[in-house]
Amino acid sequence: MSTTVLSVQNLKVHYPVRKGFLNFSERKFLKAVDGVTIELAKGETLGLVGESGCGKSSLGRAIIRLNKPTAGHVQINGVDFLALKGEKLRRARTDIQMIFQDPYGSLDPRMTVHEILSEPLQAHLKLSRKEMDLRIRQALARVSLRDRALKKYPHEFSGGQRQRIAIARALVLEPKILIADEPVSSLDVSVQAEILNLLKEIKDDLGLSMIFIAHNLSVVKYISDRIAVMYLGKIVEIGDRQSLYQSPQHPYTQALVSAVPIPDPKLERTRQRIAVTGELPSPMNPPKGCAFNTRCPLAVDRCREQAPALETFSDGRWVSCFEVEKKKAAN
Amino acid sequence: MAPILDVRNLKAHFHTRRGVVRAVDGIGFSLEKGETLGIVGESGSGKSVTQLSILGLLPTPPLKIESGEALFGGMDLLKASPSQLRSVRGNKISMIFQEPMTSLNPYLKVGTQLVEPLVQHRNLTKKEAWAKAVVSLEKVGIADAKSAMNSYPHEFSGGMRQRVMIAMALTTDPELLIADEPTTALDVTVQAQILDLLKSLQKETGMAIILITHDLGVVAGMADRVLVMYAGKAFEYGTTEDIFYRSQHPYTSALLRSTPRLDTEVGSLPPIGGSPPDLMRLTGGCPFYERCSVRLDDCKEIFPEVKTFANTHRSYCHLKELPQ
Incomplete structure (x- = not known):
């Protein structure tokens, strides 16, 4: 049995929103993440896919405490990460680092690469100048940038290259877990593969675990071992990458998989699409019952009343759907 | 059948204080009634500027149409007066853009x-x-x-x-709809809805569509013909099958190989090294030279002449034949 490095239990992120101007009485909550439980094994890459507004980024940020979780637990190597404070928190933060989507926005334009890479070290660790330089050079070499980049x-x-710098910044602290939030979606297609390969290679070489958040299922499938599909703040299905594509169970996963365009004209023209109507409902005002019931082709009355739980379906597969449960029971 | 729109050797350059940007540099394509042309390229490849300059939607200066013609119903759009263009735009030729909110x-x-x-x-x-x-x-x-x-x-x-x-x-x-990344800002399930809608409307009205996108998957499902652009140049032009199954250009085939696909299992994607060139610093050679894995000596100085394969398929590369 592989060891679990990160365990997230029933995590919730609810943002308070005030409706209307000067209306203090009514407090509403946007339930960005609404009870997510996932585990990440050592050396594993867990892909997190979903459409915009499904809460995948909020989840990633809440795990690393960039957003304050409303409820739930995050354990890193068995330690309750959300309860940590002060020096202990600072130390623990070196274990888990994040890479953001936009390498134009996430790097301070007024800092040299050397300053960018030394900042996390100064903030978290007390190292001598020599040790710091060594770490910076190592991180830079990892992402295949030359030393002369440091002055730029x-x-x-x-x-x-900027995304390489952002990756190096995450690596200087020698973390055990990386959370990559859409790390290639702002890059040109011809450059994406390079960054994906780099992330794969780094993860394997250093034995890291990674949560890879993206909306592009093809990209997620390429890099992940397992994939979790999110919809409106909840995980609707988890499974290993290949079986999730080959036999998606949840109706939303089925629709998602069939909607992803494949660059092969003959295949693309003969594929059967599982069409869903409409769009993601507002997370401010989620539908009663199963979150997907407004768009689901299989929805029955029960789905509009009760929310299904994430149940184990087969080997390592978890699905949250009454209809799938029923089908399984019938078999 | 006569094409609805026939664009030949279009060159549109921006003259800026820092120098000349050859945003569109010798582009040609044509399309017929009811046909969809996909224009594929990365950001900065000139795919949008091509369309905007044909419709006269870019300020001149800084843009200057250096050469070419764009024949639409017997009229050369590049030489048309502003009022002639106004009578065509939003009428016989309509355009939809990436960001519907803006x-x-x-x-x-x-x-x-x-x-x-x-x-x-x-x-x-x-x-x-x-x-x-x-x-x-x-x-x-x-x-x-x-x-x-x-x-x-x-x-x-x-x-x-x-x-x-x-x-x-x-x-x-309209006889022609130009759709510039119409689904890029949308989620995939919604993208599928919009693309299906465009297809069924096209069937109904017989309009031609120019679909500009960076997504090879979208092109594969929608286009009859494809134009691949890179740094303002046309690299390859052919039927969708020509481009996806018989590509003769190293950039197209490298792009196809480096794109992750949902349906196949690959151990590792072969990336294209480097990044697209600065349009301000282009030399006379092939702009893909620096990144090309099968480049020849000639490629550095001379942009290749067109090579025709079959009747429908054109490629701009010095290689006699692309090793498969």
Whole structure:
């Protein structure tokens, strides 16, 4: 049995929103993440897919405590990460680092690469100058940038190179877990593969675990071992990458998989689409019962009343759907 | 059959204080009634500027049309007067853009915006135009079209806004629809809805579509012909099958190989090293030279002549044949 490095239990992120101007009485909540439970094994990459507004980024940020979780637990190597404070928190933070979507926005334009890479070290660890330089050079070499990049500023690099710098910044602290939030979606297609390969290679070489958040299922499938599909703040299905594509169970996963365009004209023209109507409901005002019931082709009355739980379906597969449960029981 | 739009050797350069940007540098394509042309390229490859310059939608200066012609119904759009262009735009040629929120006027009701092209180009009365606009909203699958006419753009979701944009583009029954990344801002399930809608509307009206996108999967499902652009140049042009199954250009085939696909298992994607060149620092050679894995000495200095494979397939590469 592999060891679990990260365990997230029933995590909720609810953002308070005030409706209307000067209306203090009515407090509403946007339930961005609404009870998510996932586990990440050592050396594993867990892909997190979903459409915009499904809460995948909020989840990633809440795990690393960039957002304050409303409820739930996050354990890193058995330690309750959400309860940590002060020096202990600072130390624990070196274990889990994040890479953001936009390498143009996430790097300070007024800092040199050297400053960008030394900042996390200064903030978290007390190292001598020599140790710091060594770590910085190691991280830079990891992402295949030359030492002379250290004196340059972010604008002197291309998008792909900037993302390498952002990866190096995450690596200087020698973390055990990486959370990558849409790390390639702002890059050109021809540059994406390079960054994906780099992330794969780094993860394997350093034995890291990774949560890879993206909306592009093809990209997620390429890099992940397991994939979790999110819809409106909840996980609707988890499974290993291949079986999730080959035999998606949840109606939303089925629709998602069939909607992803495949760059092969003959295949693309003969594929059967499982059409869903409409769009993601507002997370401010989620439908009663199963979150997907407003768009689901299989929805029955029960789905409009009760929310299904994430149940184990087969080997390592978890699905949250009454109809799938029923089908399984019938077999 | 005569093509609806025939573009030949279009060169459109931006003359800026820092130098000349060869945004579009020798592009040619044509398309027939009912046909879809996919234009594929990465950001900065000139795919949007090509269309905008044909329609005269870019300020001149800084843009200058250096050469070429764009024949549409016997008229050369590149030489047409502003008023001639106005009578074509939003009438016989319509355009939809990536961001439906920024291309709709947030201050005006959807109805007011939908009626405008009809009053402008069709000389309809407001009332007639209103009725026609309601019909076109229904056509794009907006259930309560009458109340939608009285709503503002912000009241719609992204997919619905794009439907409104499509309805607006189609009210005048255009012969050609130019769709610039129409689904890039949308989620995949909504993207599928919009693409299906475009396909069925095309079948119904017989309009031609130019679909600009960076997504090879979208092109594979939609296009009859494909033009691959890179750094302002046409690299390859052919039927969708030519491009996807018999690509003769190293960039196209490298791009196809480096794109992750949902249906196949690969251990590792072969990336294309480097990044697209600075358009300001282009030499006379092939702009892909630095990144090309099969480059020849000639490629550095000389941009290749066109090579024709079969009747439909053109590629711009010095290689005699691309090793498969």
